[in-house]
Amino acid sequence: MNKGMTWYVRHYLFSFIVLGCLFFFFGSPNIKAESKDDEKKFRAALEKYLVENMHYYDSKSAIVKDTIITNGHVKKIITVDDPETPENEEKVEEYDSTIVVGYVKAQQRRDSFFLFDSTNIYYYAVDKNEFIDNSQIIGNNDVSNFFQTYSNKTYKEITPWSLTLFMLMLSLVVIVPIFIMLFHNISKETARFPRYQNDDKNISL
Missing domain, CATH: 1.20.5 (Single alpha-helices involved in coiled-coils or other helix-helix interfaces)
Known part of the structure; x- marks a missing residue:
């Protein structure tokens, strides 16, 4: 290897190391900040969602036990096809979004003083500001692994x-x-x- 080629390789490696360091010191905090913002959005939307969708939900009792943040593809069926008609009325919405998945523990209050602990997994599409089902997230291993971890830990029982x-x-x-x-x-x-x-x-x- 001649001197010119050696200088070029060293210069290339030096530039690569400098860029890597810059990304580590400046890029990582930005990624972490974005992740924290996404989790805050999830927590804020979760409280409203539980108030509107969980029967007997005890306000502000939700505790997020674990979360993951990932990017995924979402496929939603907006209109279901009517099998009795020859036309295909099915309408599908597809989009890519940052997805926050949370394992959440909340309480349900019945007759004013009976409390039930309820745990479940919730999926939130940040870009669309909506909660979705696990089945609507296509081909995401992170989501699948999270579901496998907590699917057997969902329950509802009296305190x-x-x-x-x-x-x-x-x-x-x-x-x-x-x-x-x-x-x-x-x-x-x-x-x-x-x-x-x-x-x-x-x-x-």
Whole structure:
């Protein structure tokens, strides 16, 4: 290798290293900042979505346990084809978007004091500002892996405190009538006893 070629290779490597360092120091913070902005948008939209779509949602109880941010292709069926007509009425919308996927825990409040913990996976298309279904995201391994991780961890169950309260109320419903019957029978027996005693005195006279 001649000197000219050696100088060219060294110059090329030096430029590559400088560009790499510039990207690391200036590009990475920008990417992280964009990711934080996308997650903030997701959290803000999530609260509104749960208020409008989750029955008995306890306002501001949602906790985002884990998230991923990825780029993906979305395919939505806007209008379904009517099989009874010869025309194809199906309308499809397709677009690329930044997608935030979150594993979320929220609470549902029933009868004012019974709380249920509910966990689910939510998919948010940032560019369209809308929540979508897992089936509408086409060929994204990050989304598939996230779903596989948390699909078996989605549930809805009553909180321990609410369960204790429910069992206490149930026991009162069963026990209170029994006590009422017992006290009622005792009071009847007590009321009869003096009458029998007076009858005995009248007989002896």
